[in-house]
Amino acid sequence: MFKEIIKIFFVFFIITLSLKADDYKDAMLKAISKLNKIEDNDRSGIMKLRGDFERILQLKKNNWMVYYYMAYCDLLMSQTYMNEKPDKENIKKYTESAMELLNKATDLKDDFAEAYILKISVNSNRWQYEPEKMNDILTKGQEADDLAKKYGANNPRYYLVNGIITYFTPESFGGGVDKALPTFEKSWSLFESHIPEDETYPNWGKEQTAGMLALCYAKLGKYEDSEKWLEKSLEIKPDSGFIKNFISKEIQKAKSK
Amino acid sequence: MLKITVLLLILVKLTEAQEVRVFGRVTGEKNKPLEGANVVIEGSIEGSTSDSTGYFEFQTSRKGKHNIIFTFIGYEEKIISVEIKSEDLQMNVRLRKSEVVTEEIIVTASSFTSGQQSQVTITPLEIVRIPGSDGDLFRAITTFPGSNQVDEGSRITVRGGEAEEVQTILDLATLYHPFVFDDDFNTSSYTTINPWGLRGINFSSGGFSAKYGNALSAVLELKSYEMPQGTGAFLWLGLANIGLSGVYLSKDQKFGATFDAGQTILEPYFRLNGYLIDSYNPIPLARGFGGTLSYKPSSLSSIKAYFDFSEDKIGIRNSGPSYDGYFNSASSTLFSNIKFSAGIGSSFFLNAGLSFSRHKDNVTYGVLSTEGKNTYGKLRFDLVKQFSRKIELNTGGEYEYLEDRFSGRVPLLFYNLRENAPSLNISSCTHSGRAGFYTELQYKPLSSFFIVSGIRTDYHTLSEKIVFDPRISLGWKFSADHILRAAYGIYHQFPSLEYYARSVNHRLKPQQAGHYILGYEFNKNQGVFLFRVEGYYKDYRNLVLSEQATFGYNSDGKGYARGVDVFIKSSVANRYSSWISYSYTDSKRSQYNVLTESPSNYDITHNMTIVASYNITSNLVTGLSLRYSTGKPYTPVTGSIYDSVYNVYQPLYGPVNSERFPTYKRLDVNFQYIFSLLGRFAVAVFQINNVLNNKNLYDYTYNYNYTERKEIVTTNKRQFYLGLGIQF
Numbered sequence: 001m002f003k004e005i006i007k008i009f010f011v012f013f014i015i016t017l018s019l020k021a022d023d024y025k026d027a028m029l030k031a032i033s034k035l036n037k038i039e040d041n042d043r044s045g046i047m048k049l050r051g052d053f054e055r056i057l058q059l060k061k062n063n064w065m066v067y068y069y070m071a072y073c074d075l076l077m078s079q080t081y082m083n084e085k086p087d088k089e090n091i092k093k094y095t096e097s098a099m100e101l102l103n104k105a106t107d108l109k110d111d112f113a114e115a116y117i118l119k120i121s122v123n124s125n126r127w128q129y130e131p132e133k134m135n136d137i138l139t140k141g142q143e144a145d146d147l148a149k150k151y152g153a154n155n156p157r158y159y160l161v162n163g164i165i166t167y168f169t170p171e172s173f174g175g176g177v178d179k180a181l182p183t184f185e186k187s188w189s190l191f192e193s194h195i196p197e198d199e200t201y202p203n204w205g206k207e208q209t210a211g212m213l214a215l216c217y218a219k220l221g222k223y224e225d226s227e228k229w230l231e232k233s234l235e236i237k238p239d240s241g242f243i244k245n246f247i248s249k250e251i252q253k254a255k256s257k
Numbered sequence: 258m259l260k261i262t263v264l265l266l267i268l269v270k271l272t273e274a275q276e277v278r279v280f281g282r283v284t285g286e287k288n289k290p291l292e293g294a295n296v297v298i299e300g301s302i303e304g305s306t307s308d309s310t311g312y313f314e315f316q317t318s319r320k321g322k323h324n325i326i327f328t329f330i331g332y333e334e335k336i337i338s339v340e341i342k343s344e345d346l347q348m349n350v351r352l353r354k355s356e357v358v359t360e361e362i363i364v365t366a367s368s369f370t371s372g373q374q375s376q377v378t379i380t381p382l383e384i385v386r387i388p389g390s391d392g393d394l395f396r397a398i399t400t401f402p403g404s405n406q407v408d409e410g411s412r413i414t415v416r417g418g419e420a421e422e423v424q425t426i427l428d429l430a431t432l433y434h435p436f437v438f439d440d441d442f443n444t445s446s447y448t449t450i451n452p453w454g455l456r457g458i459n460f461s462s463g464g465f466s467a468k469y470g471n472a473l474s475a476v477l478e479l480k481s482y483e484m485p486q487g488t489g490a491f492l493w494l495g496l497a498n499i500g501l502s503g504v505y506l507s508k509d510q511k512f513g514a515t516f517d518a519g520q521t522i523l524e525p526y527f528r529l530n531g532y533l534i535d536s537y538n539p540i541p542l543a544r545g546f547g548g549t550l551s552y553k554p555s556s557l558s559s560i561k562a563y564f565d566f567s568e569d570k571i572g573i574r575n576s577g578p579s580y581d582g583y584f585n586s587a588s589s590t591l592f593s594n595i596k597f598s599a600g601i602g603s604s605f606f607l608n609a610g611l612s613f614s615r616h617k618d619n620v621t622y623g624v625l626s627t628e629g630k631n632t633y634g635k636l637r638f639d640l641v642k643q644f645s646r647k648i649e650l651n652t653g654g655e656y657e658y659l660e661d662r663f664s665g666r667v668p669l670l671f672y673n674l675r676e677n678a679p680s681l682n683i684s685s686c687t688h689s690g691r692a693g694f695y696t697e698l699q700y701k702p703l704s705s706f707f708i709v710s711g712i713r714t715d716y717h718t719l720s721e722k723i724v725f726d727p728r729i730s731l732g733w734k735f736s737a738d739h740i741l742r743a744a745y746g747i748y749h750q751f752p753s754l755e756y757y758a759r760s761v762n763h764r765l766k767p768q769q770a771g772h773y774i775l776g777y778e779f780n781k782n783q784g785v786f787l788f789r790v791e792g793y794y795k796d797y798r799n800l801v802l803s804e805q806a807t808f809g810y811n812s813d814g815k816g817y818a819r820g821v822d823v824f825i826k827s828s829v830a831n832r833y834s835s836w837i838s839y840s841y842t843d844s845k846r847s848q849y850n851v852l853t854e855s856p857s858n859y860d861i862t863h864n865m866t867i868v869a870s871y872n873i874t875s876n877l878v879t880g881l882s883l884r885y886s887t888g889k890p891y892t893p894v895t896g897s898i899y900d901s902v903y904n905v906y907q908p909l910y911g912p913v914n915s916e917r918f919p920t921y922k923r924l925d926v927n928f929q930y931i932f933s934l935l936g937r938f939a940v941a942v943f944q945i946n947n948v949l950n951n952k953n954l955y956d957y958t959y960n961y962n963y964t965e966r967k968e969i970v971t972t973n974k975r976q977f978y979l980g981l982g983i984q985f
Contacts, residue, residue, distance in 0.1 A: 027302050044308065047293035051306030054328065055297045074330075097330045110510075132782040138830035174875065
């Protein structure tokens with residue numbers, strides 16, 4: 001009888017254990033699939049999603065991947081405040097929170113290329129609210145870039161993020177469409193063979209690269225290529241807010257010039 | 258057994274079915290609803306996120322005591338213990354804004370910092386890129402204001418003081434001889450310290466903390482990385498030198514090791530730059546190797562061992578009035594240090610270090626033939642206790658052992674160096690201990706104001722003298738971009754042992770300097786534009802003077818140094834960086850055997866350095882540096898007397914340091930190109946030192962009866978240098 005009880009206890013223990021492990025992965029996959037569908041300007045949706053990720057930390061304390069996704073939500077939040085009249089206070093709030101989370105993630109896993117790539121993007125937000133700290137922005141950006149390149153030389157998102165920064169940098173400072181285009185091309189060629197390490201790893205950005213290629217070609221007057229890339233991007237993510245709200249409008253502007 | 262399992266599972270299911278609702282509102286200050294606050298039962302993912310009215314709601318099947326965690330960006334976390342029963346649970350929670358940490362000022366007067374933080378004055382990259390500094394850290398520092406350097410070497414002289422008045426510290430250990438080619442003849446010294454292994458550099462040209470003892474003028478404190486920054490190796494192939502270095506960091510980042518080795522190969526470099534090879538025998542040679550081992554048992558503690566050995570030899574032709582031949586010198590230096598750091602709790606830090614070094618040098622020139630051996634040991638510890646964000650207490654102590662052995666043949670008459678000249682055989686061994694303690698309180702009542710006050714005491718066992726040094730430093734950021742700084746302190750330095758060896762009953766007094774400093778800084782956009790101006794006054798007492806009658810030394814010297822340092826810098830990271838530093842100095846003291854004050858050796862009235870670097874592309878950087886300064890003072894020879902006993906002329910000197918060399922001018926440029934070579938990171942450096950081939954004087958020498966004066970020009974003529982580094 002005693003043996004039996006021990007056995008039962010053991011079985012029960014194993015059940016709860018496996019439940020726990022699955023709980024984490026299930027919860028992550030559920031949240032990630034929500035993230036893939038989220039609208040760019042759905043502030044309360046992004047907030048809720050951030051909460052979903054944050055609660056997963058209760059299952060796995062100090063998990064760098066969860067920190068990454070929370071930071072990604074913060075970045076999305078900050079971007080909702082970047083319109084004609086940017087809300088600097090909120091951009092700052094979410095940018096600083098994202099950076100803090102990414103620093104935690106890289107402290108825990110210092111070869112986490114995805115986190116460094118996101119840092120480049122998050123750091124560039126600072127131009128919106130503290131351009132006077134340009135030296136620090138440039139230095140931190142370079143630091144993140146060096147590490148992102150070191151650990152993620154073949155990561156398509158590295159080239160996507162860099163391409164976007166190059167695209168928006170004035171030509172006199174080494175930016176512009178001509179310089180950005182090859183970076184997006186590189187990003188695309190890497191996306192084609194990119195397989196995330198496992199299903200909880202970041203897997204965003206492919207349609208953004210296609211969209212940016214469409215925009216670059218439109219700016220260069222190659223409308224046929226632009227059209228082709230726009231279609232491709234919509235194939236990947238038909239209801240992408242980034243494409244609908246930003247790329248399409250910018251392409252129209254470029255064409256009307 | 259199966260039955261029971263099923264029963265259990267059903268039970269679980271049953272309890273799950275009985276869910277209760279947890280709901281409520283999350284608010285911030287003034288009851289403002291917080292949207293996006295996270296609510297979660299500790300240890301589960303059950304919870305919710307608040308909506309725009311601050312309202313949240315979720316179902317749970319958990320019963321009993323639980324912790325509910327509330328979090329929101331920019332607010333303090335709140336954990337509430339509750340008992341979940343069978344009825345719904347309402348929780349209205351108010352969160353408190355977390356304190357905003359504002360940027361604070363703690364930079365003290367007269368200090369120049371370099372390192373990883375964003376508030377540094379100069380970054381390590383800017384330092385190694387300074388043209389004309391040959392990547393040498395100390396030479397780079399001579400471009401900072403306060404430095405009175407005018408000759409080519411690496412020795413730093415500060416605010417009218419002598420090079421010996423500057424103390425160099427590496428990870429708590431004192432570096433007594435961090436140079437190669439360091440002698441009094443026309444050679445250029447280089448430091449043995451590799452700037453890339455450094456985490457932080459702090460150069461303080463006056464008014465420094467009570468932490469530092471036995472330094473009269475300035476402190477250069479270097480901190481190395483606790484652990485290597487990765488794994489890799491670097492090979493350097495230069496026209497004058499080759500080097501190989503490597504770093505290793507274990508996977509779990511608990512163990513690290515580094516090594517570096519290098520050697521000069523000067524013959525091709527001399528030939529290319531048109532040096533007269535005959536002037537050297539042997540051609541200067543320096544080599545060294547060193548390494549570190551680090552171990553990090555926990556995130557708060559680390560232990561690091563450091564080892565370095567270097568040696569050099571040189572023979573340089575010198576035609577003096579009484580002897581024409583090669584000045585030969587050979588030296589070797591060994592340095593070793595073990596440093597231990599640990600955080601004890603969250604507000605208490607301990608650093609301790611034990612170092613040992615040994616330096617040997619041999620010199621021969623004519624009748625002169627000497628050997629010196631110095632041995633040093635130092636034990637040091639520092640404790641830091643943070644009482645709050647506003648108050649920090651630093652305390653610590655050190656014990657230093659110094660030994661100086663000197664033997665050999667020295668000329669009886671300083672003006673007769675012939676090989677057969679009358680000489681004295683000297684042999685001495687002097688040693689002393691020094692024990693020092695300090696306590697310092699750092700108080701920041703406001704984020705814009707700080708005060709650091711401290712006291713230190715040192716006891717010198719050989720002279721049995723004790724000193725007390727009170728020091729105080731203030732900083733006030735009176736508006737966003739403007740800062741005022743002030744410092745006052747008493748500084749003591751015991752004369753070096755060679756002087757004690759020739760003093761009556763070792764009764765030399767500790768040399769003393771009082772520092773008074775007042776400075777202003779304007780800093781726009783965190784260093785995009787920086788302007789600093791600082792005035793200082795130093796009064797010196799008990800300086801070592803020689804006694805003509807006894808060939809000994811006494812402590813009767815005195816003097817002063819006063820001046821103004823100006824530093825203007827503008828830089829944008831990865832784009833350009835440029836600075837101008839200007840120093841006005843007036844420094845007079847008793848020297849040699851003359852009690853009356855005369856201009857000191859480094860009384861350089863005007864000293865200006867302009868440094869600029871520009872990133873042509875992200876791979877190609879060019880830099881320029883221009884130095885312009887008043888000539889160094891020297892004591893003229895006004896005539897001579899014939900000494901018939903030895904058939905030699907004795908020079909007669911004019912007033913000490915009453916004349917000056919011509920103005921010193923020099924322009925250096927360099928280019929650095931970063932590229933990929935066979936898939937490896939590579940950097941190529943091309944530099945031209947002294948582009949305009951300005952003739953700068955090192956010294957004057959005379960013919961046999963001192964009627965003709967000859968110029969000795971510095972070895973730094975126009976020089977081309979090319980180097981290639983590869984990382985693998």
